[in-house]
Amino acid sequence: MEEKKSKGHKLAGILFTIGLSIGALIMVFVVVNNSLSARTTGTEDWAGRGGSCCSVGGSFNTEDKLALSGLDYYRANFGDSEGLTAAVDDFGCHQEITISRNGEVVRRFGYSNNSFYDITP
Numbered sequence: 001m002e003e004k005k006s007k008g009h010k011l012a013g014i015l016f017t018i019g020l021s022i023g024a025l026i027m028v029f030v031v032v033n034n035s036l037s038a039r040t041t042g043t044e045d046w047a048g049r050g051g052s053c054c055s056v057g058g059s060f061n062t063e064d065k066l067a068l069s070g071l072d073y074y075r076a077n078f079g080d081s082e083g084l085t086a087a088v089d090d091f092g093c094h095q096e097i098t099i100s101r102n103g104e105v106v107r108r109f110g111y112s113n114n115s116f117y118d119i120t121p
Contacts, residue, residue, distance in 0.1 A: 063088040065097075070097035070109055073116045078107065 067086035075081040084106065091097045094112035096119065098105055109116045 063090065066095055066111060067097060070099060070111070070116070073109065074099050074107060 001049060039116070065090050070086045070088070071084055073086065074086075083101050085100050087098045089098070094110050097109045098110060098118075099107045099109070105120075108119045108121075110119045111117075
């Protein structure tokens with residue numbers, strides 16, 4: 001009887017160890033999956049709109065504020081700003097501001113790490 005009880009305890013210990021290992025693997029999977037999901041919405045590539053592989057674009061919390069700031073940056077660096085409009089595209093790691101006049105692109109800027117840079121082709 002002692003021998004059967006001993007085998008039962010060994011089996012229980014093995015099953016406990018296996019269960020613990022599977023639980024740890026599930027936890028790792030959940031953490032990695034949540035990390036990846038936080039970066040994308042699940043419908044885009046790795047660097048999709050939901051996040052990115054690089055740093056956050058900047059401190060603007062709305063595209064409207066960034067568009068206005070882009071127009072201010074254009075005025076300060078290129079002068080004439082009459083009839084200009086600005087549109088913002090958010091790529092997660094950076095934003096792009098397209099400055100247009102009468103539907104034609106005048107200048108394009110990127111915005112990342114709290115600074116503008118010219119990306120006009």
